Amino acid sequence: MRRLLRLFTLVLLFMAVSAMSMTAAEAMDRSKAWFKSGKAWSFEFKVQVFYADSPDIASQNGKLLVADGDRFVLEMAGIRFYSDGESLWQYNVEQKQVLVKAVEDLSSSLHPSELLFKYLNCNALELSEGVFAGQKRWVLKLDPAGYAGQFTQMEVWLSKKDFSPVRLFTVDPSGNGSWYNIVNLKVVKKVAPEDFKFKPVAGVDEIDMR
Numbered sequence: 001m002r003r004l005l006r007l008f009t010l011v012l013l014f015m016a017v018s019a020m021s022m023t024a025a026e027a028m029d030r031s032k033a034w035f036k037s038g039k040a041w042s043f044e045f046k047v048q049v050f051y052a053d054s055p056d057i058a059s060q061n062g063k064l065l066v067a068d069g070d071r072f073v074l075e076m077a078g079i080r081f082y083s084d085g086e087s088l089w090q091y092n093v094e095q096k097q098v099l100v101k102a103v104e105d106l107s108s109s110l111h112p113s114e115l116l117f118k119y120l121n122c123n124a125l126e127l128s129e130g131v132f133a134g135q136k137r138w139v140l141k142l143d144p145a146g147y148a149g150q151f152t153q154m155e156v157w158l159s160k161k162d163f164s165p166v167r168l169f170t171v172d173p174s175g176n177g178s179w180y181n182i183v184n185l186k187v188v189k190k191v192a193p194e195d196f197k198f199k200p201v202a203g204v205d206e207i208d209m210r
Contacts, residue, residue: 024124027138030163031156032120038187040067040195045182052175065188066117070103071196082198087210089198098198098206105210119156119168121146132157132167149173 035041042065049058062076074081082089083103090099122142130139142154153171158164168180200206 024127027127028124034164040188040191043182043185048179050177084196096204100208102210
């Protein structure tokens with residue numbers, strides 16, 4: 001019995017050492033590989049902003065369908081954005097109004113890639129473990145140099161199962177920290193151009209500003 005317990009302990013120790021022998025760069029490579037399995041991705045999110053000079057916390061929930069080529073559908077309280085890569089439709093639900101703009105005329109900050117893709121462009125500095133939503137996660141500390149002026153700190157938490165992102169953390173130059181929690185992230189195998197275009201709604205005015 002003692003031999004079995006000793007053997008079991010050694011096996012657990014070996015597994016723990018083997019797991020942490022993975023480098024931060026390898027974890028990042030696996031996360032990038034996960035994204036290659038689909039054409040688009042859908043998920044729900046919750047953003048929380050902790051201000052450096054105030055005890056107030058700003059929160060925002062929403063849903064996002066995102067693909068390459070600046071294509072996305074972003075839904076938040078009272079407003080929806082549709083982008084097919086060329087045009088962006090801003091649908092104000094309560095005002096029953098749609099503003100249509102050219103994507104090339106918009107600031108890049110309007111693209112919701114910050115929620116999902118920005119960390120993929122960073123170098124991974126350090127790998128550790130953390131617990132989120134009752135499960136152990138990989139935590140990657142990132143080099144924010146590529147986003148100088150936007151962020152001074154960045155990290156991403158990854159699923160231990162498939163290395164998909166489950167939350168991101170950023171700190172801006174003013175010291176404001178933001179958590180982006182990602183829920184129900186799914187790979188979408190097929191998408192059509194119509195999925196990213198606003199479909200006319202009766203009684204809704206459309207103003208073309210292109």
